């Protein structure tokens with residue numbers, strides 16, 4: 037029997053999954069299986085010990101079963117910049133068009149094994165992430181569970197399509213707000229309309245030289261964090277400069293997005309304050325190629341070489357690394373690109389997989405997922421081969437389970 041609205045198969049009450057091995061979010065276990073009851077994980081352990089009397093058994097020979105992956109930095113309302121520039125997406129695309137695209141992005145994300153996304157800003161599409169999340173949660177369209185940031189916060193004049201006459205007011209990429217009262221109002225308004233997390237741009241390219249410079253003052257950032265925190269919500273910061281990162285860390289932002297210009301001193305400060313880094317290496321790699329770099333043929337541009345160095349410094353400082361690629365800059369469903377690049381840039385496959393599961397769950401305060409443990413949500417992905425040995429196996433998705441429902445058989 038099928039649910040006629042979504043076409044999804046009916047939930048079986050008990051399913052015993054028998055892969056070759058289980059990555060539980062922290063460690064790999066050969067010969068383990070997972071018993072799912074309804075929408076939760078009932079038991080996990082050596083397959084021979086799991087009682088299967090009343091369960092449908094699904095054999096996953098040759099496969100590894102992992103927790104549903106958690107994308108830490110997505111923009112479901114953007115599509116790749118080599119298709120349409122960011123400026124044109126913000127300025128020229130009708131909202132209905134952007135939402136129609138986003139429904140496809142959501143489906144592709146889920147089918148790639150990503151059962152949760154932290155979606156960090158609608159980029160000019162107001163609160164459309166809130167409605168998208170509702171449609172997914174109600175089973176109207178397939179997609180990942182969403183943590184949404186809604187519009188995100190920017191200092192006036194900093195994050196907008198560039199190159200226009202100062203006499204013209206163009207739409208911004210996020211909500212402009214400055215100073216004590218207006219910032220408090222903006223944070224509360226975003227929360228009231230559905231924000232699960234507050235995102236700020238602590239620096240951005242602006243002004244005559246078009247180089248990244250800090251935007252909000254330290255006091256403004258502290259105020260944003262305080263107001264968000266009093267409602268139980270974290271604040272996260274886009275920051276690529278030393279000073280932007282420093283202010284965001286000291287203000288209490290929980291994750292730094294990008295962090296390209298980080299130094300050993302800044303990463304030591306992140307470690308001290310337990311601020312996590314979401315390095316988004318795939319986005320820089322993608323935009324460099326959009327600008328003409330022929331990867332694999334030409335030497336790496338300076339930006340990429342510097343990113344390799346700063347990422348290594350972050351690892352050496354022991355900074356917690358989130359997995360998040362800034363997907364939307366590149367194609368939704370191609371989220372694994374960031375996992376491959378984290379490994380290319382110096383993480384072990386097992387560490388990168390921890391980032392995409394248990395580490396992201398911990399950093400994003402998601403206590404109901406990110407690991408394969410009794411009582412947690414039955415969000416699972418099965419891939420051909422062993423991605424802890426060769427990360428490329430993470431692309432060979434053979435089955436996705438969300439809330440105990442098999443989405444991709």
Ligand SMILES: [Zn+2]
Nearest residue numbers: 109111156362
């Ligand atoms: Zn982003």
